[in-house]
Amino acid sequence: MRLRNKPWASERISDHPQYVVAEPQEIKGQWNKEFGNDNPIHIEVGTGKGQFVTEMARANPDVNYIGIELYESVIVTALDRLIEAGLPNVKLLNVDAKNLTEYFASEEVSRVYLNFSDPWPKNRHEKRRLTYKDFLKLYEDVLIKGGEIHFKTDNQDLFEYSLKSFSWYGLHLNFLSLDLHKSDFEGNIMTEYEEKFSAKGQRIYRVEAQYQNQ
Numbered sequence: 532m533r534l535r536n537k538p539w540a541s542e543r544i545s546d547h548p549q550y551v552v553a554e555p556q557e558i559k560g561q562w563n564k565e566f567g568n569d570n571p572i573h574i575e576v577g578t579g580k581g582q583f584v585t586e587m588a589r590a591n592p593d594v595n596y597i598g599i600e601l602y603e604s605v606i607v608t609a610l611d612r613l614i615e616a617g618l619p620n621v622k623l624l625n626v627d628a629k630n631l632t633e634y635f636a637s638e639e640v641s642r643v644y645l646n647f648s649d650p651w652p653k654n655r656h657e658k659r660r661l662t663y664k665d666f667l668k669l670y671e672d673v674l675i676k677g678g679e680i681h682f683k684t685d686n687q688d689l690f691e692y693s694l695k696s697f698s699w700y701g702l703h704l705n706f707l708s709l710d711l712h713k714s715d716f717e718g719n720i721m722t723e724y725e726e727k728f729s730a731k732g733q734r735i736y737r738v739e740a741q742y743q744n745q
């Protein structure tokens with residue numbers, strides 16, 4: 532993701548705390564209260580410019596979505612999208628996912644989405660990959676028992692690495708697709724990266740990985 536310097540982003544974000552939650556650690560364990568309902572909470576880690584969470588929230592009003600994004604300069608575009616959409620069931624967190632357990636209590640999250648995560652191809656950067664075992668532990672700590680990670684990418688190496696990492700961790704792999712757009716999967720909602728890469732003819736890989744801790 533190319534980062535542009537946007538000095539105004541910080542102020543725009545703090546002007547909209549109903550969308551970009553300012554002190555998410557204070558809401559830990561109370562996200563349902565924050566949304567004002569008991570609907571399940573699905574998070575997208577590395578949400579980028581927010582197309583996926585916004586369109587998922589529009590399509591599924593009975594699910595609460597939270598998009599997590601590290602960079603202000605990126606999340607500000609997701610914020611503009613949310614302001615325009617005016618949906619009550621989606622929020623954003625401008626935080627690093629490595630601190631996930633500071634923001635969510637055990638079993639507070641019903642599903643984790645990872646879409647087109649940064650591949651970090653060098654071995655020495657393995658720990659930064661969002662499917663590295665330490666991240667799988669963090670997701671397990673906040674997910675319901677038997678919770679799922681839904682993962683999509685165009686990057687074959689990252690996909691293969693992630694399948695191994697999921698299997699090593701003991702997750703069950705379901706609905707594995709090596710070419711999502713030519714599969715019979717229904718209701719796919721595209722991310723910005725997915726649109727960009729599939730327009731270039733690249734295939735999209737997808738899998739659902741489920742924790743076996745019921």
Ligand code: SAM
Nearest residue numbers: 577578579600601627628646647649722723724
């Ligand atoms: N999911 C979007 C899509 O498919 O269009 C964006 C994909 S982009 C390649 C990956 C995004 O993940 C970047 O915006 C990056 O800043 C974010 N990201 C990477 N590591 C993260 C972390 N540890 N915590 C939060 N966001 C992270």
